[in-house]
Amino acid sequence: MVSKTKPKTKKKPAGNPQAFAQAAECLKTLAHPVRLRMVQMLLHGRYTVGELADDAGVPDNVASEHLRLMQRCGFFTSQREGRKVYYQVAEPHLEQIMSCIESRFLTHA
Amino acid sequence: MVSKTKPKTKKKPAGNPQAFAQAAECLKTLAHPVRLRMVQMLLHGRYTVGELADDAGVPDNVASEHLRLMQRCGFFTSQREGRKVYYQVAEPHLEQIMSCIESRFLTHA
DNA sequence: TTGACATATCGCGATATGACGATATATTGA
């Protein structure tokens, strides 16, 4: 035999259902215009809730909720400095994923 | 003057709101365990509705609806062959995006 | 034409999400 690497079933890509569920969860968190913008901003610097709210054009409490969601996914961490709270990127893969998204949607416009 | 490219406001990443809305829309479509799995499968080959339904463990009509959603985003195209309908990837960026997702969620498990 | 198979579509009910206003907490300075 020359190469018997294909028994009887088609080769399928790996991945257990749980992993797909978790990936979908995180993607769902990313899949919001305001949150996408926040990710993009925080990949370029460190900002407060108020700054991100202003930039995205949403009220502060709404921005705070979005940031909390993303923090739960492990995207960001936050630290208080005086009255303000600064957010910054914690998930290293965000940069690559955002770069993919930018190259498809945000670049050649 | 040597380089006066920074007036008074912090530099912010570009991107008009519409583009973020569209990106979010497509990401939302991607952000589902079954649909993620279908994307992964179709990046490795050409499959029918029934095959994808079996693989994902969902009834045929549910699979068909997921595929229709993704077709609307331009992810896939389909062609009928006899009674069966084959789907295949149409959006070239899907491969890169899926690769990012795999490297974060589906690889080192 | 009829029946079986493969896929697509529709309407419904359950659940999730998003935005808002009101309120709560934390920090600073007067």
Added chain:
DNA sequence: TCAATATATCGTCATATCGCGATATGTCAA
């Protein structure tokens, strides 16, 4: 302590999403 600022949380409501069963469409073979 009190007021002002910055952020967080809560309850509520409108809307969106998901999966299902039923049904419709398309295709082939007898």
